[in-house]
Amino acid sequence: MDVGKYDLNDTAIMQFDPQEREMALTTNDLQVYYGDNHAFYDGSLQFERYKITALIGASGSGKSTFLRSLNRMNDGIARVSGNVWYRGLDINSSKINVYEMRKHIGMVFQRPNPFSKSIWENITFAVKENGVKDKHKLAEIVETSLKSAALWDEVKDHLNSSAVALSGGQQQRLCIARAIAMQPDILLMDEPASALDPISTLKIEETMMELKKHYTIIIVTHNMQQASRVSDYTAFFHLGHVIEYDKTKNIFTFPQKKATEDYVSGNFG
Numbered sequence: 471m472d473v474g475k476y477d478l479n480d481t482a483i484m485q486f487d488p489q490e491r492e493m494a495l496t497t498n499d500l501q502v503y504y505g506d507n508h509a510f511y512d513g514s515l516q517f518e519r520y521k522i523t524a525l526i527g528a529s530g531s532g533k534s535t536f537l538r539s540l541n542r543m544n545d546g547i548a549r550v551s552g553n554v555w556y557r558g559l560d561i562n563s564s565k566i567n568v569y570e571m572r573k574h575i576g577m578v579f580q581r582p583n584p585f586s587k588s589i590w591e592n593i594t595f596a597v598k599e600n601g602v603k604d605k606h607k608l609a610e611i612v613e614t615s616l617k618s619a620a621l622w623d624e625v626k627d628h629l630n631s632s633a634v635a636l637s638g639g640q641q642q643r644l645c646i647a648r649a650i651a652m653q654p655d656i657l658l659m660d661e662p663a664s665a666l667d668p669i670s671t672l673k674i675e676e677t678m679m680e681l682k683k684h685y686t687i688i689i690v691t692h693n694m695q696q697a698s699r700v701s702d703y704t705a706f707f708h709l710g711h712v713i714e715y716d717k718t719k720n721i722f723t724f725p726q727k728k729a730t731e732d733y734v735s736g737n738f739g
């Protein structure tokens with residue numbers, strides 16, 4: 471199928487009523503350039519608080535580029551214009567303290583990347599940097615973070631063991647625990663389960679369903695079933711454009727755009 475036939479300006483982007491729904495994050499006219507490569511075009515999207523939003527689309531469609539712009543991970547790599555509004559502040563402004571901002575908007579990457587330190591130190595490292603020194607408080611943070619990431623029962627008896635000795639799925643849940651130890655508002659996840667086996671993937675998905683009680687989650691995934699299982703909203707990306715953004719059940723059952731329909735039904739590319 472010739473993907474070039476889709477009209478990239480013909481979009482169906484969900485608008486939320488601010489009176490009814492609380493937004494955790496809003497982007498306005500976000501554009502991203504890698505040198506001359508205009509990799510992402512106007513993504514004016516809103517992300518509802520305490521919901522999971524999935525970003526789907528073919529390889530190279532700009533999902534990670536967009537996601538990474540939401541907590542300034544593209545600094546020094548790409549030029550990003552437009553705004554990312556969070557609690558009345560534009561995260562994309564040069565005045566923002568990026569280190570402080572990332573305490574509120576955390577990220578979990580595709581490949582688990584624990585520090586080669588103990589499980590305990592992985593969780594407490596940034597927390598201690600942030601001024602928490604009390605042992606009891608640290609122990610409480612370790613326990614609650616690991617419980618939230620559904621890892622506590624598996625590691626509670628060997629918190630001083632090396633994190634890199636854990637399985638891939640456990641390492642990824644540790645990385646989730648490490649991110650939530652800082653008590654962010656928003657968790658950005660870039661294909662967090664793509665390197666994991668199906669059982670570990672299901673555990674990550676169950677963890678996400680629990681986490682959304684307290685966090686807003688935006689996840690990039692190639693896994694269609696995963697998007698339909700876990701997310702409340704889905705945005706479909708194509709060639710650097712967001713073609714359609716709606717409730718997940720609408721995207722998967724009544725997509726408004728032909729490109730979306732072809733993608734979710736597997737007739738794409």
Ligand SMILES: Nc1ncnc2c1ncn2[C@@H]1O[C@H](COP(=O)(O)OP(=O)(O)OP(=O)(O)O)[C@@H](O)[C@H]1O
Nearest residue numbers: 504507509527528529530531532533534535536547
């Ligand atoms: N660090 C980078 N430097 C230069 N170009 C990049 C970089 N990262 C991404 N790009 C380009 O930006 C475009 C979008 O890539 P991006 O990784 O955001 O897509 P994606 O939808 O996340 O793909 P995938 O699903 O394969 O991860 C592509 O043309 C890609 O080559």
